[in-house]
Amino acid sequence: MEIHEKIKNIIDVLNLNNNSFAKLIGVTSTTIDSITNGRLQENGERKRTKPGFDLINSIIHHCNINPEYLFGNSDEVFNNVQKSLTNYNLPKVITVNEEGRENINFIGVQARAGYLSGYADPEYIEHLPAFSMPMLNEGTYRCFEVKGNSMSTTIHDGDYIFGKYVEDFDDIIDGRIYVIVSKDDGVVVKRVLNRIKESGKLILKSDNRDGNYPIYSINLEDILEVWYAKMYASKQMPDPINIYEKIHELEGKIYELESIYKQRKN
Numbered sequence: 001m002e003i004h005e006k007i008k009n010i011i012d013v014l015n016l017n018n019n020s021f022a023k024l025i026g027v028t029s030t031t032i033d034s035i036t037n038g039r040l041q042e043n044g045e046r047k048r049t050k051p052g053f054d055l056i057n058s059i060i061h062h063c064n065i066n067p068e069y070l071f072g073n074s075d076e077v078f079n080n081v082q083k084s085l086t087n088y089n090l091p092k093v094i095t096v097n098e099e100g101r102e103n104i105n106f107i108g109v110q111a112r113a114g115y116l117s118g119y120a121d122p123e124y125i126e127h128l129p130a131f132s133m134p135m136l137n138e139g140t141y142r143c144f145e146v147k148g149n150s151m152s153t154t155i156h157d158g159d160y161i162f163g164k165y166v167e168d169f170d171d172i173i174d175g176r177i178y179v180i181v182s183k184d185d186g187v188v189v190k191r192v193l194n195r196i197k198e199s200g201k202l203i204l205k206s207d208n209r210d211g212n213y214p215i216y217s218i219n220l221e222d223i224l225e226v227w228y229a230k231m232y233a234s235k236q237m238p239d240p241i242n243i244y245e246k247i248h249e250l251e252g253k254i255y256e257l258e259s260i261y262k263q264r265k266n
Contacts, residue, residue, distance in 0.1 A: 004048050008036045025058040093125040103130035108145045112187045140165040144179050150206040150213045159234045163227025181225040
């Protein structure tokens with residue numbers, strides 16, 4: 001195989017596309033497209049760009065690629081064939097604004113069913129509502145509308161979760177809230193226990209103890225995406241707890257006493 005075919009094979013083995021592979025190794029998707037697909041010329045032919053030393057070195061470093069594979073001296077793609085490929089769990093598709101910064105795509109309740117089949121489809125993602133937030137600019141983010149009350153009283157039906165894409169499942173922290181996209185369950189918001197190293201599973205818990213929301217587990221091979229709940233926005237204002245009610249009552253009495261005192265003083 002020629003070098004462009006080997007790079008394309010690496011992308012396929014990692015279950016990525018040109019866009020996500022480019023993000024992994026730190027180059028533009030246009031650069032990878034020009035290597036794997038070539039640039040269309042005026043005569044209708046495609047001229048492929050040959051990868052330079054820096055790009056090849058980045059592929060070797062970031063993807064644990066066996067250099068001998070790229071240079072034609074070995075059929076082993078990876079330095080360590082036992083290396084877990086979950087470390088390359090990158091978003092399949094991202095969109096950018098006019099300044100070249102990544103958008104935050106919004107997945108509302110109506111779009112959640114389609115997201116399961118469209119999360120890796122550039123056309124589907126590009127048609128999702130998109131916006132940016134200045135405080136969420138490190139990493140890839142998506143905004144998911146919450147459906148159901150399994151996470152009440154923490155997060156409620158209709159709230160919005162701003163999730164940061166989890167590239168390495170080893171980074172999933174016990175007890176934190178994540179958006180899990182899976183083959184069988186679709187999009188769910190749960191508190192997670194990471195047991196991937198021990199048993200190849202995530203354990204998903206609900207915060208709502210009033211309903212029938214049992215703890216359950218999901219196998220690694222069934223997971224499509226994981227998003228860490230970095231921030232959320234709620235349509236509901238929380239009810240004051242008792243101590244605040246007492247403070248408000250005391251504030252009212254103090255105000256009334258001050259008014260009576262002022263009246264008597266005058």
